[in-house]
Amino acid sequence: MRRPLITFTTDFGLADWFVGTIKGVALGISPQAQIIDITHSVPPGSIRAGAFALRSAFRYFPKGTIHVAVVDPGVGSNRRAIAVRTRNYIFVGPDNGVLSWALALEKVVAVHSLDHSEYFLPQVSRTFHGRDVFSPVAAHLANGLPVAKLGWKLPSHVRLPWPEPELQDSGIVGEVVYIDHFGNAITNLDTASLAEATAGKQVEVLLGRKRVGSLSSCYASVPKGRPVAVIESSGFLEIAVNGGNAARALRIKVGTVVTVRSPR
């Protein structure tokens, strides 16, 4: 029989005991659960980076996986905590948008508030709901508890705005939404928008006002040390440097404008 799977996406970092602790709590309640870290290195408090990581990873897990995301600068305040059942998964986290970019790709079945403290640890701190609320709730769900038992049904959940690319005279204009460990700059320009804007014609990619080149098929399509625009593994246009760190070399930040247009 398949063991229930729980994933964690947090900004807890790996320096302290936080991540180990939430796993101890989960396994105490659901000894059969299998726990996988998506990442714990979301920049502290960055709901957008957490939302992007979860959105990029969740579909690669088996149906029935319980995805927990805790980037929670409002912990202990009156922000809501939720569990969301979708067609394929269950999502658990604070209702601050961190789940929303993943949820936008799923069919949402029900949103419930985490009200019933019998599914929390007996003592709930004001600073560590990952340990005291989210992990125990996920473990109870792994044991088969229906989402509806957790609390009131809610009509909706908080949605983080997604920066939509814009079709302008100059081409299709987007921005960098995430910079990864390699220094690769992932944009909001997905293959669908690109296809629509370029109609399969040859294109050139601009970073700010600087030409990066046309769209390449892989990093090694250009010589070492040269910038290259590729479609990354989630289907977004990405600016990289072959064998290098594009963010550092080209001074790219989240928000840097990227344009795709027909060559002039």
Next chain:
Amino acid sequence: MRRPLITFTTDFGLADWFVGTIKGVALGISPQAQIIDITHSVPPGSIRAGAFALRSAFRYFPKGTIHVAVVDPGVGSNRRAIAVRTRNYIFVGPDNGVLSWALALEKVVAVHSLDHSEYFLPQVSRTFHGRDVFSPVAAHLANGLPVAKLGWKLPSHVRLPWPEPELQDSGIVGEVVYIDHFGNAITNLDTASLAEATAGKQVEVLLGRKRVGSLSSCYASVPKGRPVAVIESSGFLEIAVNGGNAARALRIKVGTVVTVRSPR
């Protein structure tokens, strides 16, 4: 049936192959064991930081968990290695105090020296007892080996001194004992000492000579960027900055004095 749980708390870091290797060794001996990392990012050689991490995490694991802590600057010298059975857990590590802050919260049943090399790897290096001694011993314990089989019974173990807060005329005076990944500064002032010192009255918290404010219920009780004193998740007074990094913003170090007193 519950699979036996082994946790690791080390300063091995995640950059190299050390952590993977100790897990391979453990699973070779005890294929059913489930291994959870508490942390491997204890600052190199910092027995106190390792002891604090273990102390903060161990209680959140199910009874019977085998907790291994390896912060071991004396590896290969004549420092002792021990296994300690307590009412709820087994602890394994060098006898240099790294286990002692956790042990102080447990009822110790027996302390045994790790003498019998049939429970080690066949070849024991002088520099990596995590792989050659502690991990195999933990795996044998996970297989049900009694602690008493490991070696001589010892009358006690090395205790790391805990910095006790002091009740002075100015109030109760403690210090920062740990700075976490978020830059939050955890002190040795626990809720019991605070209750005794303040008798439930309103208090003010001083960092060195600087007023931080009164005790708040959560980070979001103060505006973004402002310092805040809260009770953290293990029950200690903590200085944080809402949405920021207190250690950096307020130049806090381990050892920085923190006072709690009645407002003047």
Next chain:
Amino acid sequence: MRRPLITFTTDFGLADWFVGTIKGVALGISPQAQIIDITHSVPPGSIRAGAFALRSAFRYFPKGTIHVAVVDPGVGSNRRAIAVRTRNYIFVGPDNGVLSWALALEKVVAVHSLDHSEYFLPQVSRTFHGRDVFSPVAAHLANGLPVAKLGWKLPSHVRLPWPEPELQDSGIVGEVVYIDHFGNAITNLDTASLAEATAGKQVEVLLGRKRVGSLSSCYASVPKGRPVAVIESSGFLEIAVNGGNAARALRIKVGTVVTVRSPR
């Protein structure tokens, strides 16, 4: 029954969702697999560092373990992907040498190219074969798929040159091949070459032209803060600083020359 074991050695880092994703993929195909990270912190694109980590760790895993190493700057280009059956293990990765230092210590039984896309994810990106190719292939192997089903049998695989120490008039001359998390500098001088060169006589160790001292048995053989030469846990000569960071203190880099000779 023993669960099949898969290890990962990559340069994906822990900052993003890459590592979580490859695990989700593997568990979707092989729910019984147990996944262990050797490390994901190989410096980006450093095939040598990845090869050294894998070489240092693989033998400590049970027979039958499937070792996956993905340091793959040529991803998406026409570099080959391979699976290698050895007497004790299966290795999977790009055919760029990252597997070769481990393979040199094993008896290779068969090398196969990864040709058959029915063992990949249905959609293969050009930038993330860890997720789309290597992890699914490893999971199918964990399910019992024979290596020969993956693709054509190859006569050999790419070998990374190993820097052999040289016996010179001045002694045996080697170099630093890896610097670990503690700042310890591991050389290519193994116990066999040392034994041959020194015939058991007393030796002195030079870092560049600077005397480090003789060979010590453990870090704590010298006072705190002093350099020390020891045999590290894989059997190589290592330069360390007791309680310190040798690479930083002594300005050691990969490639720094280390000589062992009879004292003058």
